[in-house]
Amino acid sequence: MSAVVHLAGPGRPRPDLKELLGRVAKGDRDAFSGVYDVVSGPVLGLVRRVLRDPAQSEEVAQEVLLEVWRKAAQYQPERGEVMAWVLTIAHRRAVDRVRAAQAASDREKRIAAASHTPAFDEVCEQVEGRLEREQVRRCLKSLTELQRESLTMAYFRGLTYPQVAELLGVPLGTVKTRMRDGLIRMRDCLGVGA
Numbered sequence: 547m548s549a550v551v552h553l554a555g556p557g558r559p560r561p562d563l564k565e566l567l568g569r570v571a572k573g574d575r576d577a578f579s580g581v582y583d584v585v586s587g588p589v590l591g592l593v594r595r596v597l598r599d600p601a602q603s604e605e606v607a608q609e610v611l612l613e614v615w616r617k618a619a620q621y622q623p624e625r626g627e628v629m630a631w632v633l634t635i636a637h638r639r640a641v642d643r644v645r646a647a648q649a650a651s652d653r654e655k656r657i658a659a660a661s662h663t664p665a666f667d668e669v670c671e672q673v674e675g676r677l678e679r680e681q682v683r684r685c686l687k688s689l690t691e692l693q694r695e696s697l698t699m700a701y702f703r704g705l706t707y708p709q710v711a712e713l714l715g716v717p718l719g720t721v722k723t724r725m726r727d728g729l730i731r732m733r734d735c736l737g738v739g740a
Contacts, residue, residue, distance in 0.1 A: 563628035571619035578615055585629060586611060589636045596640035606643050610636045685735035693728030696721055 561580050569577030589610050594603040613635055621631055686694055699710045711721040 564623055567614075567618050567621050567628050570615060571621070578618075581614065581628075582611060585614070585632045588629065588633060592633055592636050593640045596637065597643060602643060603640075606639050607636070610639050613639070681736060682732075685732050688735055689728050689731055693724050693731065696724040697728045697732070700725060 561584055563581060563584060566577045566580045570581055586607065590603060590607040593606045593610070594600065597603045597606065610632070614632055617635075621628065625631075686697070689697065695714070696710055699705045699713065700707065705713070707721050707725065708718055710725075711718045714721065
């Protein structure tokens with residue numbers, strides 16, 4: 547029995563990915579076309595969520611699909627579904643790309659730092675920045691736990707008020723009140739004019 551390589555839709559059967567991948571392992575290009583049709587969208591979506599760069603995402607997605615073609619024989623059905631196997635490859639590739647980019651950036655920063663002697667103004671700015679961060683930390687500690695938690699989620703994790711409310715399991719109005727009160731206390735603690 548051969549697998550159907552058309553995408554599932556109204557009146558169309560779903561392709562059997564395990565059977566298709568088995569045929570891909572034997573070098574069947576038509577079967578790979580069927581696998582590609584089913585997995586390419588989810589692979590690109592996952593990679594884009596990790597990388598956030600469309601061009602790099604497309605490049606990594608191509609690498610993933612090439613790896614699926616090359617390593618189809620390594621798929622072990624007893625260890626899980628084909629889609630999970632493919633998406634695991636995609637996630638690993640995307641994370642590897644992020645790590646490689648971060649390592650390159652870190653190297654460049656180390657090289658730049660080693661070849662640069664900071665000017666007096668830079669040193670002053672660094673010291674002032676550290677002092678300001680310490681003051682913010684001290685003021686955050688003066689808030690109630692509920693205020694601190696809400697402010698941290700919104701301002702340091704970048705969540706919206708509705709997201710904070712959902713995560714904390716409280717009404718949106720409660721979060722807004724906590725945030726307003728916490729910001730007023732922070733303003734007073736930091737000595738910022740009203």
